[in-house]
Amino acid sequence: MSNVELEGLRARLDEINGQLLELISERAQVVQEIGAVKEKQGVPKFDPEREKQMLEKLVASNKGPFTSGTIRTLFKQIFSASLDLQSTDHKKSLLVARKNHAEDTVIVLPGGVTVGGLSSLMVAGPCSVESELQTRTVAAALQKAGVKVMRGGAFKPRTSPYDFQGLGMDGLRILREAATAYGLLTISEIVDPRHIEEALDYVDVIQVGARNMHNFELLKAVGEVNKPVLLKRGLSATLDEFVHAAEYIMSRGNMEIMLIERGIRTYEKSTRNTLDISAVPILKQECHLPVLVDVTHSTGRKDILIPCAKAALAAGADGIMVEVHPDPATALSDAAQQLNIEEFNTFFNEVKASGLYR
Amino acid sequence: MSNVELEGLRARLDEINGQLLELISERAQVVQEIGAVKEKQGVPKFDPEREKQMLEKLVASNKGPFTSGTIRTLFKQIFSASLDLQSTDHKKSLLVARKNHAEDTVIVLPGGVTVGGLSSLMVAGPCSVESELQTRTVAAALQKAGVKVMRGGAFKPRTSPYDFQGLGMDGLRILREAATAYGLLTISEIVDPRHIEEALDYVDVIQVGARNMHNFELLKAVGEVNKPVLLKRGLSATLDEFVHAAEYIMSRGNMEIMLIERGIRTYEKSTRNTLDISAVPILKQECHLPVLVDVTHSTGRKDILIPCAKAALAAGADGIMVEVHPDPATALSDAAQQLNIEEFNTFFNEVKASGLYR
Amino acid sequence: MSNVELEGLRARLDEINGQLLELISERAQVVQEIGAVKEKQGVPKFDPEREKQMLEKLVASNKGPFTSGTIRTLFKQIFSASLDLQSTDHKKSLLVARKNHAEDTVIVLPGGVTVGGLSSLMVAGPCSVESELQTRTVAAALQKAGVKVMRGGAFKPRTSPYDFQGLGMDGLRILREAATAYGLLTISEIVDPRHIEEALDYVDVIQVGARNMHNFELLKAVGEVNKPVLLKRGLSATLDEFVHAAEYIMSRGNMEIMLIERGIRTYEKSTRNTLDISAVPILKQECHLPVLVDVTHSTGRKDILIPCAKAALAAGADGIMVEVHPDPATALSDAAQQLNIEEFNTFFNEVKASGLYR
Amino acid sequence: MSNVELEGLRARLDEINGQLLELISERAQVVQEIGAVKEKQGVPKFDPEREKQMLEKLVASNKGPFTSGTIRTLFKQIFSASLDLQSTDHKKSLLVARKNHAEDTVIVLPGGVTVGGLSSLMVAGPCSVESELQTRTVAAALQKAGVKVMRGGAFKPRTSPYDFQGLGMDGLRILREAATAYGLLTISEIVDPRHIEEALDYVDVIQVGARNMHNFELLKAVGEVNKPVLLKRGLSATLDEFVHAAEYIMSRGNMEIMLIERGIRTYEKSTRNTLDISAVPILKQECHLPVLVDVTHSTGRKDILIPCAKAALAAGADGIMVEVHPDPATALSDAAQQLNIEEFNTFFNEVKASGLYR
Secondary structure, three states: OHHHHHHHHHHHHHHHHHHHHHHHHHHHHHHHHHHHHHHHHOOOOOOHHHHHHHHHHHHHHOOOOOOHHHHHHHHHHHHHHHHHHHHHHHHHOOOOEHHHOOOOOOEEOHHHOEEOOOOOEEEEEOOEOOOHHHHHHHHHHHHHHOOOEEEOEOOOOOOOOOOOOOOOHHHHHHHHHHHHHOOOEEEEEOOOHHHHHHHOOOOOEEEEOHHHOOOHHHHHHHOOOOOOEEEEOOOOOOHHHHHHHHHHHHOOOOOOEEEEEOOEOOOOOOOOOEOEOOHHHHHHHHEOOOEEEEHHHHHOOHHHHHHHHHHHHHOOOOEEEEEEOOOHHHOOOOHHHOEOHHHHHHHHHHHHHOOOOO | OHHHHHHHHHHHHHHHHHHHHHHHHHHHHHHHHHHHHHHHHOOOOOOHHHHHHHHHHHHHHOOOOOOHHHHHHHHHHHHHHHHHHHOHHHHOOOOOEHHHOOOOOOEEOHHHOEEOOOOOEEEEEOOEOOOHHHHHHHHHHHHHHOOOEEEOEOOOOOOOOOOOOOOOHHHHHHHHHHHHHOOOEEEEEOOOHHHHHHHOOOOOEEEEOHHHOOOHHHHHHHHOOOOOEEEEOOOOOOHHHHHHHHHHHHOOOOOOEEEEEOOEOOOOOOOOOEOEOOHHHHHHHHEOOOEEEEHHHHHOOHHHHHHHHHHHHHOOOOEEEEEEOOOHHHOOOOOOOOEOHHHHHHHHHHHHHOOOOO | OHHHHHHHHHHHHHHHHHHHHHHHHHHHHHHHHHHHHHHHHOOOOOOHHHHHHHHHHHHHHOOOOOOHHHHHHHHHHHHHHHHHHHOHHHHOOOOOEHHHOOOOOOEEOHHHOEEOOOOOEEEEEOOEOOOHHHHHHHHHHHHHHOOOEEEOEOOOOOOOOOOOOOOOHHHHHHHHHHHHHOOOEEEEEOOOHHHHHHHOOOOOEEEEOHHHOOOHHHHHHHOOOOOOEEEEOOOOOOHHHHHHHHHHHHOOOOOOEEEEEOOEOOOOOOOOOEOEOOHHHHHHHHEOOOEEEEHHHHHOOHHHHHHHHHHHHHOOOOEEEEEEOOOHHHOOOOOOOOEOHHHHHHHHHHHHHOOOOO | OHHHHHHHHHHHHHHHHHHHHHHHHHHHHHHHHHHHHHHHHOOOOOOHHHHHHHHHHHHHHOOOOOOHHHHHHHHHHHHHHHHHHHHHHHHHOOOOEHHHOOOOOOEEOHHHOEEOOOOOEEEEEOOEOOOHHHHHHHHHHHHHHOOOEEEOEOOOOOOOOOOOOOOOHHHHHHHHHHHHHOOOEEEEEOOOHHHHHHHOOOOOEEEEOHHHOOOHHHHHHHOOOOOOEEEEOOOOOOHHHHHHHHHHHHOOOOOOEEEEEOOEOOOOOOOOOEOEOOHHHHHHHHEOOOEEEEHHHHHOOHHHHHHHHHHHHHOOOOEEEEEEOOOHHHOOOOHHHOEOHHHHHHHHHHHHHOOOOO
């Protein structure tokens, strides 16, 4: 008998489940409509005051058997699912989002060098451009090793105003000349919107550095030029903030953006930063942009660059950035963590030998 | 016009909310009835197979806008709330929560010393009990300064197995004797459930250290004795985890628990840990327990103990813990951060002079 | 016996220390002489090639116990200290440092309002300037409450390019007019060096926001105007980086800088950021500048602003910043965390009643 | 003429460099001797008071041209290099250190399954053992997939005392029976030293969980049995703390330890924890123990397990741990992040197809 009873109760449960599903789905639609109205009005979608009122009303009408606490929890869950739905809508609408653009963006640099396609990219070069000799020495070595793109800092954002700040436009000129002499392309950081125009003659890719990822005026400015941008993740930027920083650039019209993970700030002190390897698959999944990993700044340790570069490629990175200096011990910046040329050759050979570098 | 639209949509939302509440409540009643039937049959109430079937059915009928994943999550929440309702043990809100017990818990230690009431508590003493002389020297100084409770480590959880691990039971004995000689109460850390019984003779308050905040077997064990417990926040425990750790103790019957914030791990290196000052008002708000702040471990810097202690009291802390050693430079642990006796006197006088120490 | 041994070893250590000091000093003199010769020859003083040779030589002669790496590091340190000695510009200690300037800097704003002296400063106002009505409503309430300085954002750095970005120059104008009407001073954030000149007419204090703390071009630009600057700590800036960011400003000539702690990024989720209370005494100790605390952004929770503001003042802060909006639920930014006017009055009254607000 | 002068000065510089090298090296030897004496005395090596005295003495004798600040900096550098030398000595002496034992430790489990050698290890299974059916279903699937070692929690350390705490010894029995039936080995977490003896019959590898990495009494206890241990990194343990936790085990005699990285707590919210991939090469370099990566707890996201597992292997990990449940949606713990059997098969096949799983 009790089994009959049980079956009856279960049937009622199924019925209620079905009704709940319908109501929850309809509720979500209503919330979406409200969201659309608010969007037109330019008003934020999340209205904590209103949510509070709804919860109070529900608690006031609650006759049990759930406690007020459980009712609050269940409905907050339902409310926030509806809200997430809107933010999913919002994410779908980002220009950088894969939902908006299913295929990988492939950036074609001068000379047909591609970023983000089937082949991996190695970007190498000194932290700072210091002299013609230093830059040319690296350029020659990179050409010999088969590297196509050279990095080199001319405008250096440094913690102290009294540290070496880079050679500025002279540095860009030195970089360009060395690169041209050895058939390389150039990447260099720009820190001021007022420098962009002049810099366009010298760089093939504009880098926006980690300290400037939240410098929205700079992001907008590089969004308005016709030159690929390499955007570094901020020192402690969330992936969501990183993606939105790229959106600042793309919303101004520049579609050629590469993202680069460079380690985040954590409590761990055995590395300079913590390489957030899961950022690679998440960014590849959420965005259609090429994703690189700067192994030098992520780790700050020469002795683990090879396994970290392999890990980055295995995780799906489209390329690697690494610092190389003819004589790291005398470098004007990042002395401890730059590879010398011999070390770089070993590094690149081992990375290629792994089969992960395509 | 769109405001009219908005009002209409909101009215519909309120209506749906009400219907959902009714259905969810009815559902809970049905589940309770099923539970009663099962109880009669001696069958376990949780039936994962049945739950799975219900979820599959719901997902199969789902027409959006929620994804199947969201539907699963929302209904699992509803299912488990209903299940919790059946087992009344699981249901009640936390014992440590202020919602459950509005007044502040005041712990009365031997000799009528109170923790958590109108007067502030200063707990001081050496990091480790090292010798009778060292311990008695501190005890004499504390008595003179008007301190009532002395701390001193006998079982020291140390990063390396080769570091000084404390004097163990001998240390507790030395601490007790020095304290008794100078009319003080004792606090000392216990790290192993098997030591508790013997330790009860020596300590007036059992400390559970930061590294053991998630040692649930130890929490249960101290929950079963009749002795106040000082529970330290874990190195990187969230406040939610901290509160639940206290609940482990209280759920075993021991209602006399003091919480102590001791700094959390962050990227900042100018202090040993980061004193999370907002933890104080949040814990006071969420729980009815006394809340202390360990200024020594939070900061690891003698030169800012006075302002940090004042800040803790201004934020609502019921007490302060600080390390004092007759000769910090020769201490066997925490050498750099312990106050000497003169420094402690200055510290305590300045804290009292602020008017924040009641 | 081993103590005798220890004393002998320590005496030898003191002797070596003295000899090292003599040699290092003599070395510095020789480098100065070389510098003088080079200066006459018009040759650059830093000769990386020569430095490299010297390092190689040292490494070649090194017989341990230090590794070659340590020898390189130690001698690079010695070399660069000698080099710094030559360029006297680089040498002097930081302008913002208390070692350089023992007394507290007191900034006198128009109307004689002081920051950093004997009296505390309350800065309040809406997150964003949204309309004349909203701004005037707040201004009237602040005047009535006795507040002297009003904040209000006109250029809003927002995570998404599609979020409300502020009213720009119009917002500054609205802020200025409302402030003037109610006898208040103004603070507002500037995000682009190109806006500074125009903004000078509208703001009494230029704010550099957390996301721009490492925007060195902006720091330099505000360092060149004659207007006090409120510099926010970056989202995850170390105190050392924060102090150097202030130095960027001061090194350009602007001596009127206020520092403001606004919470740092940590794993803890019960607050929006973690208020780093120990930053207050450390900054006061290291710098001669006024230090404020932004309790709104530090915590992101209205319910703990009072204890946190008291804690900030008890820790030595010269002022508090808090967000106030006539109707937080409808605010275009930071809706959840702004106080309404009544809440602000309660807040300010309680903070004053504590006796900590001077 | 001035070139002659220059050459003379440079010769003098080289001479001084040589003398400095000799003195610095001799100084380091003296410090090592002092360290040896202190070690015998059981006194900590770092003596801040003594360091302070030495610095004061040096500053007092300093006649320039360096400022006192520079002298302090240079000598602190020299002092700390000497101190590091001792801690390097100390690290060398850890039993887990590779410096002590150059070859990789290979652990041979029953049936000849090896961990840490030439072949990779896949450990899979449910978060919790819930029932015989559930456990056997997973076991059958794992056998079919070619997995050799099954995990399953019987003692579950849960944040709340009211959450499912595992089936305890019954769970271990169920796990053992299912494993034996399908020719698998077992790994399960032990949380209390008092359970170890009984557990030895059921588990082939004892797991010490993240929350217990600093439970030194448990570490010592598992160090005294003759059974391999899988030690998880603590929620926010530094690598140095992790290595020392392993040393606690090994110092008691148990040489068969596997380390497992499981993500660390950071501010980033898009993953449950942050997989610290650089921990893998650092641990492999510093220790001779096998290193695994728990991709489930590191990420908390099913959608990035494949790239993260590949990254772990590319970085040098000896194995992967992943959670598998016949029906994750109804799981009693970790519902959202366990793979179902089909998903696991895809996962394992893709990881094997990458060529990184040996």
